[in-house]
Amino acid sequence: MTAPSTPTAGPPARYRGIRILEVLRTETVTPQMRRLILGGEEIAGMRDDAMNIKILFAPEGVADPGWPLQGPNGKPVWPKDPLRPIVRTYTLRWLDAVRGELAVDFVLHADGEATRFARRAKPGDLVGVGGPGGRKVLPADWYLFAGDHTALPAIAHVLEKLPADAVGHALVEIPDAAEEQQLRKPDGIVLTWLHRDGLPPGRNTLLRDAVLALPWPAAAQRPFAWVCGESSTVRALRAYAREERKLDRRQIHAIGYWRAGLNENAYHDAYDNDRDEDYFKTWREELAERGIPAEAAD
Template sequence: MPRFSCDTAIPHDRPSAAAGRLVAAAEPYGLSFVREGGTLAASGAFGRLALTVGADGLHLRAEAEDRGLLERLRASVGEQLVGLLGEDVAIVWTGDVETGPLFADFREIRVTAVLDLTPRLRRVTFQGCDLGRFATPDNLHVRLYLPPDGATVPSWPRPGPDGRPLWPEPDRRPAVRYYTLRRIDAEAGELDIDFVLHADGGHPAGASDGAPGAGFARRARPGDLCGMSGPCGLGIRPASWHLLAGDETALPAIARILEELPADARGIALIEVEDAADEVPLRTPAGIAVRWLHRRDAGADEGPLVEAVRALALPSDPSTLFAWVACEFDDLGRLRDHLRGRGIDRDRMLTVAYWRRTPPAAPSDRRTSA
């Protein structure tokens, strides 16, 4: 049974309609509700959320194994409720709602070393305390809170009374981005995160929201502070055959997955990078083939990753494989449609868009990864 729980009741004059909107809004995030008697419930690695429709409102109960997960679940529910019902909605939680000055899963980490792995990939090593919750193969990613350039004393988000985070003023507000934990040694309090660098100093051509992580990595010096919370993001599932496919933004995750696969694993890893200078040594099981795909040598019609996956000979029985794919938003949509067309069910694949390309400014512009 979950160790922590909290409840809230939301008055509403059309509770059934409000519940339907909440359930529909959760679907794009992979959160599917199922009926359990008179309750709609959704469960996952985050915990459990139960939704009950009353005569004059909604009742929600959030449950989780630790306080950090419960805080994040409560914050997510609060954001969804406000987005659907408006800022005036009153959200009052009861139960395990004691909060500290920071979220329970938040850690402040400090740069200790910087190493360039390739011309466009930089490893930053951090030191931190109490990192045990992050040392899991089930969740590969963390949220990084990147202070504004020049902020000598960073300010971090803290839990608000309705569960949503309270943020610092805009000029002190950190940028939040998701990154892969490339390596973590919780006992030593040390972790590595690999950042893709961009030619224009942190705002990649073709990326819709800039890249504050690249800017932070370019400036990083021993002693610099950063925030981290999580972990989050899923890895792979057991299968007889694995497909790993991604561009350089997914390279740290693919590298870590390959290292953690069993020695008898079989399959293929397809990795798109700019050119041979971006290739890095990988430790892989003998049964996993690795193919590097170079954008510089590819035609302009379609990226080499999409072409390679479409041309790939997959096992005849789709139920024996698991596909893990992470890349640009539009490329991901093409690959997801292709894999589904090959008979791979939703529960046999994990697809994640790590960035999104904006329309080119001129016909001669080449796309770049974020």
Template sequence: MTVPAAARPPRPMVVLEVVTRRKIGKHMVRLTLGGEGFAAFRNKEATDKYVKLLFADPALGLTPPYDLEELRAVLPPERMPVRRTYTVRSVNEANQTLQIDFVVHGEDGIAGPWANHAKPGDLVCFSGPGGMYIPSPEADWHLLAGDESALPAIAASLEAMDRSAVGEVYVEVAEEKDEIKFRAPKGMNVHWLHRGGPFTPESTKLAAAVMAGTWREGQVQVFAHGEREMVKALRRYLADEKGVDRKALSLSAYWAFGRAEETFQAEKREPIGQIFPDEPGIQAAARG
């Protein structure tokens, strides 16, 4: 039985502090988070695991964790803390830290600018993690595709694969300076695609590159995440044209061009937000 949202217990919050901040690409910043709050973090095996970060208006002077029910009683909706969803790049249980990579485009957005200016000791809280994808050693080959928002999950997935794994990886970024180093099995061919600037429906090359690329024999396992319309195009190609079994497809819209995250999240319940036309999309998270 589905529990009504109002009756569900509040998601437990994990509060961590910034340990280090490091720029790893022209438009990407990596934060290492740790502290005593790590004891409340429940790790998952999934390589696309994600957390929902909460950001409060600094003018409110709030300190995490936030009592959302209490805040709803005293704040108008537009002043409530906002959620932004990010992939956990890696977890170091021994050091009790985790890393999250943030795409940064100047002062646009909420999470990116925060990460870009974060200092050791700054606090952040989140719920999660969620996530479902794990590279299968039973697959004959792997196909991974994504834009900048999927970079952390693709990197983590490649690291988790058996070293004998083979397949194709397509990653679209703005320019060469946005590429990052992958620790990938030798049999995984990595194809970097450069848009030449910010993402637009006209500048994206990802779906077209996958469709024009190598299609290997045998059972494929697919991980294709990123901008919503790009993922829809790949769903049509992979499921409808190539006939890949849905169980072998991890397809998720992390964001949608021209949509703020609140609108994007609301549209998940509508036909426009569905990846498969007959059921809600397998929406892992939004990024940005």
């Protein structure tokens, strides 16, 4: 009797946590902001109820990166250099489920892997997208949004998602008037543009001073503070919200996107969007309330 043959194992499956999309077109939003419109079959089923996404793209000089494979423990198994893709965290600017498109805005503010990718990206280039995930903006009776140029795509996304009766203030530090954008927002949100006009990014107190000078309504019982941008500024404003304004950690969303004095690669390797333990503790609690495993917060 012939022994039954053993089925031959197929090639390892690609990691389930990412979708492979392609660049459909590019747009110039402002002189220093470039938008990539991505699409493809794998965008089906994607949601925009969160906004943090992982972008995976080929290193410079590599036509097609090697995408991570599904490991036996559920974690991704990454290819070796030079095929390993570059991974960065960005904001889902918008998602059009009907058209099967999403947009990601890149600030062309420095020489780094992501900036160079955004400059050279062209229709047909493949991009991996993971997520979306991250904390949600909680219901509040008064909102504070504060961020620099790198936080503008996220602030724009959040403002568009707020209820029509939301009230509060959004402070956005940008290089100059040419970087202002037309943002959709509730009428009750006051938008203030802070022009650096030559002040060095990350080495000025423009945003910090504006937040500290902003009056908070005495009647607000459930304020929410959203602060993102240069790391030292974010840390200072996080401390201000906790210590001076007495906000609970669940009333604060504060993330550093970059740090003055470190280039994109150095900051990503050292901090990868540095967040304090309060952020992770709060996110794990919110995930538990939604029935999602806490590992998703890591």
